[in-house]
Amino acid sequence: MIENEEYSLIHSRELKIFKKFDTPPNYERNQNYTDFGKWINNLPLKNNNTAVYSFDGQKKSNPNIYVGVLDLEQPKKNVQFNANAMMSLRLEYFFRTKKYNEIDKLSKISTKPIPYTDYVKGDYSYTKYMQYLIYYLENTNSNTIAELLKPVSIKEIQIGDIFFQKGNIKSHAVMVIDLAKDKNGNKIFILAQSYYPSQDIHILSNPSNDLISPWYIAKEGTLLTPEWRFLSSDLMRFK
Known part of the structure; x- marks a missing residue:
């Protein structure tokens, strides 16, 4: 992890995304x-x-690929990996904002659908929510996640969008967690992921551009992250 603030856009002591990472000049x-x-x-x-x-x-064996770790409780089972981590964030948001009916809607794509409100039976504690999250992620896969997404142009990228690549053997996804632009409308963004096995969700460095890391440039073509190669056409948004 980068700790030299003299040559970095990263403030190591800050514990909020928008405070920890400065934007590059002109953004x-x-x-x-x-x-x-x-x-x-x-x-x-x-x-x-x-x-x-x-x-x-x-x-995690390769600490140089990330520059921060989200302070969220991780499920105690091997369920929060790759694209599943995007669903962890989505469900966490709905739980924290008490939009329980939205979690119920997400349950419909599960391979074994049980609405959240039926599962918890009035117990809206975080402990019970984590039990449901494990159940949900155990019955979620790249095919079901794909049902929740729609493609979006890289020019329209916004926070909360994900780069999602569904394969026959392996699938992966990363989420846009910060965004900036210059006066000409050129955009840059920061990404977060989990990988395999299930692990803490973390903020990625940019292996292709140390000068602006952890920011990535929004452009057509290849997006190279430390552990995956995406295309700009992989950009998706929750419906």
Whole structure:
């Protein structure tokens, strides 16, 4: 993780996304957030020296690929990996904002659908929610997640969008958690992911451009992240 603030856009002591990462020169954050985007951008971060851990307590082997860790409880089973982590964030948002009916809607795409409100039976504690999250993610896959998404142009990218790639063997997704643009409308963004096995959701560095890392340039073509290669055409938005 980058700790040298003299040459970095990263403030190691800050524990909010929008405070931890400066924008490069000539770029400013776009304040026109959706409710989901605003929630994402205000998520708390763990202390700077906190490592990414898998569900079974193992430290992620390549610490140089991330620059921050979201301060969210991780399920104690191997369920929050790859694209599933995007659903973790989506459900967490609906839980935190008490939009329980929206979680019920998401349950319809599950391979074993049980509405959240039926599952918890009036117990809206976080402990019960985590039990439901595990159940939901156990019965979610890339095919069901794809049903919730629609393609969006890279020119229209916004916080909360995801780059989603569904394969026959492996699938992956990363989420846009911050966004900025210059006076000409050129956009840059920051990404978060989980990988395999299930692990803490973390903020990615940019392996292709140290000068603006962790920001990525929004452009047509290939998007190279530390552990996956996406295309701009993989950009999706929740319906």
